[in-house]
Amino acid sequence: xxxxxxxxxxxxxxxxxxxxxxxxxxxxxxxxxxxxxxxxxxxxxxxxxxxxxxxxxxxxxxxxxxxxxxxxxxxxxxxxxxxxxxxxxxxxxxxxxxxxxxxxxxxxxxxxxxxxxxxxxxxxxxxxxxxxxxxxxxxxxxxxxxxxxxxxxxxxxxxxxxxxxxxxxxxxxxxxxxxxxxxxxxxxxxxxxxxxxxxxxxxxxxxxxxxxxxxxxxxxxxxxxxxxxxxxxxxxxxxxxxxxxxxxxxxxxxxxxxxxxxxxxxxxxxxxxxxxxxxxxxxxxxxxxxxxxxxxxxxxxxxxxxxxxxxxxxxxxxxxxxxxxxxxxxxxxxxxxxxxxxxxxxxxxxxxxxxxxxxxxxxxxxxxxxxxxx
Amino acid sequence: xxxxxxxxxxxxxxxxxxxxxxxxxxxxxxxxxxxxxxxxxxxxxxxxxxxxxxxxxxxxxxxxxxxxxxxxxxxxxxxxxxxxxxxxxxxxxxxxxxxxxxxxxxxxxxxxxxxxxxxxxxxxxxxxxxxxxxxxxxxxxxxxxxxxxxxxxxxxxxxxxxxxxxxxxxxxxxxxxxxxxxxxxxxxxxxxxxxxxxxxxxxxxxxxxxxxxxxxxxxxxxxxxxxxxxxxxxxxxxxxxxxxxxxxxxxxxxxxxxxxxxxxxxxxxxxxxxxxxxxxxxxxxxxxxxxxxxxxxxxxxxxxxxxxxxxxxxxxxxxxxxxxxxxxxxxxxxxxxxxxxxxxxxxxxxxxxxxxxxxxxxxxxxxxxxxxxx
Numbered sequence: 001x002x003x004x005x006x007x008x009x010x011x012x013x014x015x016x017x018x019x020x021x022x023x024x025x026x027x028x029x030x031x032x033x034x035x036x037x038x039x040x041x042x043x044x045x046x047x048x049x050x051x052x053x054x055x056x057x058x059x060x061x062x063x064x065x066x067x068x069x070x071x072x073x074x075x076x077x078x079x080x081x082x083x084x085x086x087x088x089x090x091x092x093x094x095x096x097x098x099x100x101x102x103x104x105x106x107x108x109x110x111x112x113x114x115x116x117x118x119x120x121x122x123x124x125x126x127x128x129x130x131x132x133x134x135x136x137x138x139x140x141x142x143x144x145x146x147x148x149x150x151x152x153x154x155x156x157x158x159x160x161x162x163x164x165x166x167x168x169x170x171x172x173x174x175x176x177x178x179x180x181x182x183x184x185x186x187x188x189x190x191x192x193x194x195x196x197x198x199x200x201x202x203x204x205x206x207x208x209x210x211x212x213x214x215x216x217x218x219x220x221x222x223x224x225x226x227x228x229x230x231x232x233x234x235x236x237x238x239x240x241x242x243x244x245x246x247x248x249x250x251x252x253x254x255x256x257x258x259x260x261x262x263x264x265x266x267x268x269x270x271x272x273x274x275x276x277x278x279x280x281x282x283x284x285x286x287x288x289x290x291x292x293x294x295x296x297x298x299x300x301x302x303x304x305x306x307x308x309x310x311x312x313x314x315x316x317x318x319x320x321x322x323x324x325x326x327x328x329x330x331x332x333x334x335x336x337x338x339x340x341x342x343x344x345x346x347x348x349x350x351x352x353x354x355x356x357x358x359x360x361x362x363x364x365x366x367x368x369x370x371x372x373x374x
Numbered sequence: 375x376x377x378x379x380x381x382x383x384x385x386x387x388x389x390x391x392x393x394x395x396x397x398x399x400x401x402x403x404x405x406x407x408x409x410x411x412x413x414x415x416x417x418x419x420x421x422x423x424x425x426x427x428x429x430x431x432x433x434x435x436x437x438x439x440x441x442x443x444x445x446x447x448x449x450x451x452x453x454x455x456x457x458x459x460x461x462x463x464x465x466x467x468x469x470x471x472x473x474x475x476x477x478x479x480x481x482x483x484x485x486x487x488x489x490x491x492x493x494x495x496x497x498x499x500x501x502x503x504x505x506x507x508x509x510x511x512x513x514x515x516x517x518x519x520x521x522x523x524x525x526x527x528x529x530x531x532x533x534x535x536x537x538x539x540x541x542x543x544x545x546x547x548x549x550x551x552x553x554x555x556x557x558x559x560x561x562x563x564x565x566x567x568x569x570x571x572x573x574x575x576x577x578x579x580x581x582x583x584x585x586x587x588x589x590x591x592x593x594x595x596x597x598x599x600x601x602x603x604x605x606x607x608x609x610x611x612x613x614x615x616x617x618x619x620x621x622x623x624x625x626x627x628x629x630x631x632x633x634x635x636x637x638x639x640x641x642x643x644x645x646x647x648x649x650x651x652x653x654x655x656x657x658x659x660x661x662x663x664x665x666x667x668x669x670x671x672x673x674x675x676x677x678x679x680x681x682x683x684x685x686x687x688x689x690x691x692x693x694x695x696x697x698x699x700x701x702x703x704x705x706x707x708x709x710x711x712x713x714x715x716x717x718x719x720x721x722x723x724x725x726x727x728x729x730x731x732x733x734x735x736x737x738x739x740x741x742x743x744x745x746x747x748x
Contacts, residue, residue: 022510041510062468070453070469071653076444083471094436094468095444097457136396136415224657257657279445280654283598283631 003044012040063091063306064117065144066108068100068125072222072250073278075123078144081299082121089307091118100125100221111137119306124148125190140309144302146192147324154305156325158293160192164199166331167245167273167291172207174337176243176271179204180215182230182255183222183247183275196247196275215241219251227254235262243271243337249278249290256284256336271337286335297327377418386414437465437680438491439518440482442474442499446596446624447652449497452518455673456495463681465492474595476500485511493680498522499564514683518676520566521698528679530699532667534566537703538573541619541647541665544705546581548712550617550645553578554589556604556629557596557621557649570621570649589615593625601628609636616644617711623648623655623664630658630710645711660709671701 009016014033021027022037029037065082067075083093094117098104105127108120119140127143129150135141143155171179181200185193197216204211214237219230227246231254234241246252252274256266264270266286274281274290281288305323383390388407395401396411403411439456441449457467468491472478479501482494493514501517503524509515517529545553555574559567571590578585588611593604601620605628608615620626626648630640638644640660648655648664655662679697 038508038510042512044512070444070450071447073445073447073450076447076450079444079469080471092468092470094466095453096466097454134412136412138416138418224653228657253654253657257659260659279598280627283602283627285631285634285659 008037008040008044011044012036059118061091062094062117063119063121063303064094064096064108065121065123066096066098066105067123069097070095072248073280074249074276077278078123078295078299081296082144082303085299085303089303091303098125102126106131109135109137109141111139119310121302121306128191140306142302142306142309144298146190147195148191151321151324154309154322154324156298156301156305156327157192158291158298158327158329160195161199161202163275163291163293163329163331164196164245164247165203166199167275167289168200168203169207170289170331170333171243171245171271171273171337172203172209174243174267174271176241177207177209178212178215178239178241178243180217180234180241180244181247182217182227182234182244182251183219184216185219193247200245219247222248222250224250224254224257227251228258229254231255231258232262235259235264241270243267243273245273245275247275249274249276249281249288252288252290252336253280253284256286256288267335267337267339273337277332281334284336286340289334289337290332292330292332294328294330301325301327382411382414382418385418386410433492435465436468436491437493437495437677438468438470438482439495439497440470440472440479441497443471444469447654448623448650451652452497452669452673455670456518456677459673459677463677465677472499474499480505483509483511483515485513493684495676495680502565514680516676516680516683518672520564521569522565525695525698528683528696528698530672530675530679530701531566532665532672532701532703534569535573535576537649537665537667537705538570538619538621539577540573540705541649541663542574542577543581544663544707544711545617545619545645545647546577546583548617548641548645550615551581551583552586552589552613552615552617554591554608554615554618555621556591556601556608556618556625557593558590559593567621574619593621596622596624598624598628598631601625602632603628605629605632606636609633609638614644617641617646618644619647619649621649623650623652623662626662626664626710627654627658630660630662641709641711641713647711651706655708658710660714663708663711664706666704666706668702668704675699675701 005016005019009019012019014037018029018033019037021029022034022041063086065079067079070076070079079093079095086093096108098108105122105124108122109127109131117139119142121142121144123144124146127146127148129148132148132150132153141153143153143157145157147155147157168179179200181197183193184197201211215234217230217233220226227250230251231244234244244255246255252272256272259266259270259272266272272288274288277290277292281290305325379390379393383393386393388411392403392407393411393415395403396408396415437460439453441453444450444453453467453469460467470482472482479496479498482496483501483505491513493516495516495518497518498520501520501522503522506522506524506527515527517527517531519531521529521531542553553574555571557567558571575585589608591604591607594600601622601624604625605618608618618629620629626646630646633640633644633646640646646662648662651664651666655664679699
């Protein structure tokens with residue numbers, strides 16, 4: 001701490017401007033002078049000290065993105081997109097992983113880990129209306145990917161209910177009447193899972209089909225291993241499902257592997273659909289039918305809402321009428337539900353950079369904006 | 375800024391200790407008092423201000439992990455492990471993504487983005503001896519996953535040359551004499567890729583086989599799409615390879631999809647091996663033979679080296695004789711090289727939490743510590 005460019009300039013016998021040119025690479029400096037400056041910097045242990053400067057004006061230029069875990073490719077991709085959107089506001093993003101644990105999420109709401117952040121983007125798993133109402137920390141907060149009713153915190157999410165309705169509707173349209181669900185989390189689980197389950201059930205009702213609770217086994221973590229384990233349980237039923245909608249691509253990819261290991265042909269014996277459109281599912285064999293949220297729009301909207309909150313910044317949890325943005329989504333129909341011939345031409349591999357782009361032959365539906373159905 | 379617990383206590387008409395209990399959840403507080411404190415916190419816009427406290431003692435409690443991108447599951451997993459290892463030192467990890475770009479990596483070496491960090495962990499793609507020698511920023515630095523000769527910066531990596539030697543040796547042991555490479559990056563690419571190529575060539579030499587440059591096409595990014603594109607090029611050769619070693623699992627998974635799309639049977643027509651042991655390759659069909667670096671050891675060693683550098687902290691780039699740690703690795707033999715029957719029993723799916731654990735039936739080799747071969 002405390003070594004200034006002036007100190008370095010004095011030590012090196014050059015101007016402050018020259019030191020600045022070396023440190024910031026802002027203008028060319030002769031090799032001889034450069035080496036003198038470099039030596040002075042090293043001897044004095046110089047470090048740029050923007051943090052103190054930022055603190056003087058009450059901002060650090062850092063926002064925290066709090067999510068369950070970077071191991072999930074969906075959140076890793078979202079983190080990249082948030083980082084890019086935040087960079088346009090001049091922010092650095094600090095990523096904090098909760099493991100989806102309630103105690104860690106509550107700590108975050110109390111301000112732990114936010115000491116250095118101008119604002120918080122939280123992808124919650126356990127946080128609900130009560131936790132938000134109890135919040136004491138005044139750091140500006142935006143919820144990303146989850147909807148908590150009550151209007152106290154700005155939030156951006158896709159229309160989970162409608163998306164699941166479309167996914168199950170697609171499976172029903174293929175003539176599969178016994179449709180299982182992997183990813184139901186029970187009443188204390190995340191609201192997104194509950195809304196997806198409601199959409200699934202609505203699709204069954206609208207098709208005049210019965211609800212069979214055995215086809216909706218409880219699911220723990222959203223990991224490949226859990227998807228494989230729950231699928232094996234479904235296959236042990238007297239009447240196993242003809243199709244399964246998974247509320248996460250990792251669950252679907254685990255289920256796919258377990259189905260293939262069990263000797264099933266996918267989609268002929270079992271059709272599988274996921275949620276999230278991670279790159280993995282564009283390269284699996286078969287490729288994975290999935291709900292593709294507009295992740296870039298999720299990231300951009302969340303950052304824009306946070307910027308507005310930081311600039312306007314009236315208190316934390318006291319105000320009401322906070323904005324709720326609905327990002328669009330599409331159902332990408334691929335081989336895991338319709339087979340190779342129907343899904344695509346000779347090469348079903350999709351270039352990876354076009355996040356949200358459709359496979360050749362994929363069908364799209366439901367890019368919605370407006371109120372979230374509940 | 376500037377609202378203290380004392381201010382909040384005065385406003386709420388309670389003791390500072392009571393405010394602290396509410397803010398930190400350190401002791402129970404009656405609902406009535408809790409609500410008074412909560413209202414005072416919201417009205418005053420209180421935020422915990424550990425950053426100023428940290429700066430006074432010259433530490434922020436934050437270390438920066440700089441890596442190419444979180445989109446790569448290998449780096450996402452490494453980021454989680456580094457975050458866990460850092461938490462044991464009481465550090466928060468700020469993650470900065472370079473996209474593998476030389477200009478971004480140089481900015482990091484100049485101290486950009488390190489304003490808030492007590493130290494830097496860098497997973498470099500382009501940084502070499504020259505960039506490290508030119509470094510002006512004195513923030514403690516450790517290289518993770520790359521080896522730069524010269525002894526100026528502490529570093530931890532696996533023995534890339536030996537690992538590639540073993541992977542190619544495994545393919546040769548299956549009777550495949552035409553072995554292609556996906557992931558060669560040319561002389562300006564990362565040193566890890568050059569060392570893997572050297573290991574591959576050594577294995578061919580030791581088996582008395584010729585080097586065929588057509589089997590080693592240049593590879594750009596380490597992404598699934600690139601693996602698929604390069605494999606298609608290899609299949610157009612008059613004499614296509616019988617096996618391919620990929621210097622990254624994403625390349626291998628892209629190549630796998632392209633091979634299956636082209637109607638090849640894997641491993642019968644083409645055996646494929648990767649590098650990195652990402653979870654994806656434990657659930658692909660076929661599962662992926664891969665070099666599994668001891669990622670937990672990489673993370674722990676890197677954090678320990680950084681802790682030593684921060685505590686001891688003599689200058690930045692001036693000192694020499696910095697430690698170089700070699701983390702272990704294993705070759706995990708799975709279905710993509712030996713088929714279903716040879717690779718595993720009835721269920722080849724591996725539980726996901728056991729990072730680095732072997733598949734049933736997988737063979738292990740080469741967990742090395744000691745000097746890095748060069």
